[in-house]
Amino acid sequence: MIDAAVIPEASASLERTRSRRLPVVSLSIIVVFVLVALLAPLISPADPYEQSLRLRYRPPVWEERGSWSYPLGTDRLGRDLLSRIFHGARVSLAAGVLTVLVASAVGAAIGLVAGYYGGRVDATLMRVTDATLSFPVILLALILAVTVGPSFTNVVIAIAVILWARYARVIRGQVLTLMQLDFIAQARIAGAGAWRVITRHLLPNTLNTLVVLVTLQIGYVIIVEASLSFLGAGIPPPTPAWGGMIAEGRDVVTSAWWVSFFPGLAILLVVLAFNLIGDWLRDTLDPRLRQL
Amino acid sequence: MLRFVFFRLLQSMIALAILSVVVFVLARATGDPLHMILPMNASAEDYANARQYLGLDRPYVEQYLSFVGRALVGDFGVSIRARRPVIELLQARLPNSLKLAAFAMGVSVALAFPLGIMAAVRKGTGVDRTAQIVSILGQSLPTFWVAIVLVEVVAGRWQWLPAGGNEGFTSYVLPGFTLGWFVVAGMMRLLRSGMLEVLDSEYVKLARLKGVVETRVVWVHALKNALIPVVTFAGIYFAILVTTAIVVETVFAWPGLGRLAYDGITSRDFPVIQAVVLTTAVIVALVNLCVDCLYAVIDPRIRYAR
Numbered sequence: 001m002i003d004a005a006v007i008p009e010a011s012a013s014l015e016r017t018r019s020r021r022l023p024v025v026s027l028s029i030i031v032v033f034v035l036v037a038l039l040a041p042l043i044s045p046a047d048p049y050e051q052s053l054r055l056r057y058r059p060p061v062w063e064e065r066g067s068w069s070y071p072l073g074t075d076r077l078g079r080d081l082l083s084r085i086f087h088g089a090r091v092s093l094a095a096g097v098l099t100v101l102v103a104s105a106v107g108a109a110i111g112l113v114a115g116y117y118g119g120r121v122d123a124t125l126m127r128v129t130d131a132t133l134s135f136p137v138i139l140l141a142l143i144l145a146v147t148v149g150p151s152f153t154n155v156v157i158a159i160a161v162i163l164w165a166r167y168a169r170v171i172r173g174q175v176l177t178l179m180q181l182d183f184i185a186q187a188r189i190a191g192a193g194a195w196r197v198i199t200r201h202l203l204p205n206t207l208n209t210l211v212v213l214v215t216l217q218i219g220y221v222i223i224v225e226a227s228l229s230f231l232g233a234g235i236p237p238p239t240p241a242w243g244g245m246i247a248e249g250r251d252v253v254t255s256a257w258w259v260s261f262f263p264g265l266a267i268l269l270v271v272l273a274f275n276l277i278g279d280w281l282r283d284t285l286d287p288r289l290r291q292l
Numbered sequence: 293m294l295r296f297v298f299f300r301l302l303q304s305m306i307a308l309a310i311l312s313v314v315v316f317v318l319a320r321a322t323g324d325p326l327h328m329i330l331p332m333n334a335s336a337e338d339y340a341n342a343r344q345y346l347g348l349d350r351p352y353v354e355q356y357l358s359f360v361g362r363a364l365v366g367d368f369g370v371s372i373r374a375r376r377p378v379i380e381l382l383q384a385r386l387p388n389s390l391k392l393a394a395f396a397m398g399v400s401v402a403l404a405f406p407l408g409i410m411a412a413v414r415k416g417t418g419v420d421r422t423a424q425i426v427s428i429l430g431q432s433l434p435t436f437w438v439a440i441v442l443v444e445v446v447a448g449r450w451q452w453l454p455a456g457g458n459e460g461f462t463s464y465v466l467p468g469f470t471l472g473w474f475v476v477a478g479m480m481r482l483l484r485s486g487m488l489e490v491l492d493s494e495y496v497k498l499a500r501l502k503g504v505v506e507t508r509v510v511w512v513h514a515l516k517n518a519l520i521p522v523v524t525f526a527g528i529y530f531a532i533l534v535t536t537a538i539v540v541e542t543v544f545a546w547p548g549l550g551r552l553a554y555d556g557i558t559s560r561d562f563p564v565i566q567a568v569v570l571t572t573a574v575i576v577a578l579v580n581l582c583v584d585c586l587y588a589v590i591d592p593r594i595r596y597a598r
Contacts, residue, residue: 131307133528138535139569142557143318223434227539230436231554246437250543253444264437272432279428 023280029273033266037089044083045071048240052078057256073258075248081258084240085266091241092270095156096222100214102160107167108210112198114168115175126172132165137224142233150236159224167213174206208285216278219271226267242267296588304577308570312363315569316356359566368567373559378567381552386571389541389548392471393533395464399472400479400529407476408483412491412518413510423480430477435536439470439543467544471536475529482525486518493517523587527580534572 036043046069055078058070072081114125140162178184178201187201226243228234235241237248242263249259334342362369368378403426411423446452446466454463490496491514499513500506538550545551549568556564 127303127306128310130303131310138538139553139572142538142553143315143565143569219432223432226434227436230434231539231542232558243434243436246434246440250440253440254448257444260437260440264434264441267434267437268432271434272428275428275432 023273023276026273026276026280029269030277033089033093033270033273036086037093040083040086040090044080044086045069046080046083048079048083048087049238050079054078057252057259059256060258072262073256075245075256075259076252081245081262084245085242085262088240088242088245088263088266089270091152091235091239092222092225092267095152095159095225095235096218096274099156099159099163099221099225100217102156103163103217104167104210104214106160107164108171108203108206110164111168111171111173112175112202112206115172115179116194116198116202118176118179122172125168129165129168129172132162133169137162138227138231142228142231150233152235152239155225155228155234158228159221163217163221166217167210170209170213171206174209175202178202178205212278212282212285215274215281219274219278222267222271222274293588297585300581300584304581308573308577311573312360312570313356315566316359363567363570369563371561371564373555373561373564378563381564382549382567382571385547385549385552388546389537389550392464392467392541392546392548393530393537395468396471396475396533397530399468400475403472404476404479404483408480409487409510409515411480411484412487415488420484423484427477427480430473430475433473435470435474436539436543438473439467439540442466442470443543467540467546470544471533471540474536475533478525478532479522479529482521483518486521487514490514490517520587523583527576527583530579531576534576 058074060073061071114122229241229243230247245263246260371378407423411420499509541548541550553568
């Protein structure tokens, strides 16, 4: 596969005319969801696990039969949907952030090593990276999740096992360009070893790219985690996970639309916000990355 | 050029070989399939017999080698659950998946090209903003949620299109659109930024000075060069399409490879999992190979770099 990220952009300034306003709305959405996730046990109107068969499929408050005790209605087991969405925010955000952190750390390390040493090391590492990149993420994540059993940790590992390759490729491309520059040559002439050049000179110069990629991928990971939970290979019930909640509401979408609608809306809002912030960061920090 | 194709082919083969080992090991690790197929009251002897009958008692290396040897000639063994040759299942499902993928790709191109090009040509106008909204939503909406909402609203409430299955052209519309949207998002972004860059270049200015009609400048002179990054990413788009198809096929009850994989994983059907994953990987690898060769033809720099 050809590395588009290293093809230099002829006119990066073109995009610079675009507005650089801080994405206030997106940032607020993220802040709200992070607060909700942190404070979920305190602000939830009900226990997200408490079942009550008498209260099954209660509609949201503004519909007939709705009540303020269950603002967004209840699910098949009579559990409060709003409380479950609040607790689900913990799962989704934690999965997104953790997975991306693990993947970016591993991927960046491999990319730095491959780009610094070049030659055979580079060739070998990049073959592995290519093989990983060409593999459909959900398929392997599904196999891994079923292999090691569905659980939060395993979902994080399963997605990270594939996701690192993206970072490795982009960072390696950047390092190759950086290695041509004088300051790296000077550092090496001054006697800096591999560790020092990589950590002191190469890593800081790839940080902008890393930050942009991380932000753009948190949203993607949240969607993959939700897809896995939706397919039954993600976070196992009864833990509230947005993807799993959508799956629970799938068969009753005609009679109780709210069960799958609101978790989906939550995913949409969070992922949209992360993507918009990522776009803004990219335009601000690193316009060359426009293709990611 | 031949050299490039040869090394690129070799690289794909090595990747596939590594993958086959990984898949084999993982499929063996997903638990004992006998728990799924034998009755609850089966004795230890029954287990031993079944294990021998299915060849699960042989050494792993032997199992792997016989698996690869037979896979090369299209023999993927017998599905443990369906008790039919896996190749039959593949032959029945693969065309459906390919047709759906082709349809989705068609939808993506038909939407992404006009939108991406118009967004660049009329930068900052309503078209541009619409295109950006379509693209950012495509990347932010969970595919399976879109699928459910479409099934409920378009197929359920309005009864315009069938909700699932594979009967006639109309059944392609909903899954094809759901699948295509995600790809449209990325493709359109690439086209837009590529077009913006090219439209600003010297040779486009020259073409305009020469008096070439603006439509021709945009659709012939500029588009040709803006296409290069899109071609580069075509392989990645295809892999994304294949992946997303698993979820979409599950929601729309589409009888394709994705559904087969999902059913295979839930019932621990080793031969089916191996066959589906390897078939998918071979298809993705082939598409990537074609894309790279195509790219080398378009852009000589790639050919000589290796």
